[in-house]
Amino acid sequence: MITDTFRQTLAQVREAIDSDGEWRIFNSIPEGVSRRPELDAPEEYLDFLLAADGAIMGSIVILDKKFAEKSQALISPGMVEIPEDPADWFVVGKINENAVLANRRDGSIWTYPDMLTPWWESCRFERVADHLAGFVSEYGLGPGYLRITGAEESDQWWQLLRQLGYA
Numbered sequence: 337m338i339t340d341t342f343r344q345t346l347a348q349v350r351e352a353i354d355s356d357g358e359w360r361i362f363n364s365i366p367e368g369v370s371r372r373p374e375l376d377a378p379e380e381y382l383d384f385l386l387a388a389d390g391a392i393m394g395s396i397v398i399l400d401k402k403f404a405e406k407s408q409a410l411i412s413p414g415m416v417e418i419p420e421d422p423a424d425w426f427v428v429g430k431i432n433e434n435a436v437l438a439n440r441r442d443g444s445i446w447t448y449p450d451m452l453t454p455w456w457e458s459c460r461f462e463r464v465a466d467h468l469a470g471f472v473s474e475y476g477l478g479p480g481y482l483r484i485t486g487a488e489e490s491d492q493w494w495q496l497l498r499q500l501g502y503a
Contacts, residue, residue, distance in 0.1 A: 338383040342469050346388050349477060352500055359496055364401070365391045373401050378426050378438045380468045393476040394493025395485040396436075398429040398468075428468060431475075431485055438468060445471040449484065479503050 350365040365390040374384065374501055381404070390400025407427040425446075429436040434448045442482040445465040464484065465471035481487065481494055481503060484496035490492075 337467060338380060338387055338469050341389045342473065345473070348494075349389070350457060350503075352496060358491070363392050363493060363496070364395060365393070369401060375401065375404065376406060376444055378428075378440055378468075380443050381426065381428050381438060384468055384472075385488065391472070391476065393482065394481065394491055395432050395487055396429065396476045396481070396493075397431075398436075398472065398476070404428070416430075436468075436471070443467045447484075477502050492503075 338495055349421045350367075353363050353365060364388045369389050371386075373384055373385055384398065385401055390396070390397040390403070404427070424440050425437045426440055427435055428438045428445070431447055434445045436445060438445055440458060443466070444463050445468060446461060446463050447464050449464070450460050465474060475484045477497065479502075481497060482489065482491070485491075492501060
């Protein structure tokens with residue numbers, strides 16, 4: 337759920353990124369879009385776009401409005417195995433190169449957690465959060481970042497999270 341507290345956290349991290357030229361090179365949390373997008377997407381993703389038009393948080397990316405529409409072709413029939421009808425899913429981002437999908441029915445967030453296998457060949461497809469804000473809070477901005485990305489403690493994004501007290 338996109339709460340005021342979540343929006344404030346995004347703003348604090350945006351400010352930290354903008355304060356350091358090195359962090360801005362590979363990371364961003366842009367301002368949100370000015371009005372609710374006309375996009376066939378889960379409600380929480382549309383709400384997220386109002387708070388931030390996408391996010392690059394180290395190895396975790398939440399797609400901006402522009403790329404969200406184009407990315408839905410990744411789950412077309414015949415492209416990748418998912419346990420249900422492709423119409424039940426919406427690509428919201430990626431971890432490294434593995435797709436992150438939102439279940440349109442309940443808003444839960446799923447991914448292919450095996451970082452050693454290309455996602456389209458992976459046998460593992462797992463629920464990692466109950467909703468998008470929970471996913472971003474736990475993995476993009478929180479202590480689960482290293483675990484889900486396989487990154488080292490020297491990872492620049494992890495260092496920023498530690499400096500901000502989020503990890």
